[in-house]
Amino acid sequence: MRRNEKGLVAKIKVGDNKAFEELVQTYQKRIYMIAYGILKNESDAYDATQDVFLKVFKYIKNFKENSSLYTWMYKITRNVSIDIYRKKRNLSSVEYGEQYKNESIYTDSVHHKVASPIEQVQKRELSVKMAKAMNKLSDDHKLMLQLREFEDMSYADIAEILDISKGTVMSRLHHARMNLKKYLKEYDN
Amino acid sequence: MKKCDFIETEKLTAYVDGELNDKDMQEVANHLKECETCRVLVEELEELSSNTLFHYEQIEHSFELPNLIKDLNEKLKNTENITEEHTLYDNIIEFPKEKIKKEETKANDNIFGKIYRFAPAIVSLAAILLISIIISNNKPNTTTVNTQAKAGDSVTIDSLEYSKFNAMIYKTKDKNKTVIWLFKENNDNDDDGPI
């Protein structure tokens, strides 16, 4: 469990709104990034993020603390995102395809910061290289890397979220890294 | 560089993550002392790890969600805008009975603010249920009703009434749950009974 997580949960359970806001602040970007990874659309990812926190708020009393809060939340995030994806796809596949193409059009809800010029120069090369290589990965592999490297989740947590075995986590993660390595090499050549 | 077949390469990934058991961690560590091929791969995997973290941190720092909390609070407060379909149990928040009794002793407005904010999403459902629930003017402590939301599901309701809303403790036969839902009192409907 992360720092403060237990205390946060306890406070939210008794209806402490401040604690709930702190939870939102702590996890909003991470939830959003997971949702975006599935939905590939900013406004859908934003809706999903809201849904996740509404559900967390609503069901936190049912949250059994034998799994960690973020594992529980990411499970919800995945379910909510897949739900939204299915609904949209059923609604109008044509329309969704259009939106997908226009994903660079930013919604009002998401504010994009621009890094300082110095930072940009220093980090540009690795950023671009990484972004290009990451983009080539399958969604499964991307999610695997995101959960492991960025969310710092254990194999057990990842296995629980994705409902797969720890062995599968290990081999999928390994393939994700080997593919990434390959794509980075391709970029260098 | 020589190809190494001493170790399954997947194990190296798990080694980098510290996810092997003690025995396997030791085995890989011993092997790395002797095998340059695997040593290089482990170094590469470690670098990939930190570059991937860097990649996601870049993304994380590239945007803000300045309105999310505001939007969430709006959604939590504004019950009229809830259009998604709800199932009966989906909308009921479990609420310990002791808590309710405690709240009962406080001022009405205070309770309204607190509980209403705590459980707003269920208000619209409760409004639907209200149609099919007979609330007598005698304000009975306990009444058995059938709900439209789940036909034939018999529930027992302990009704608590305040100036701005009603709160109910709700039990069904098959689900041994104590729950509460709330709704704004609608004076127009008071005497109408079920529709």
Ligand SMILES: [Zn+2]
């Ligand atoms: Zn080797």
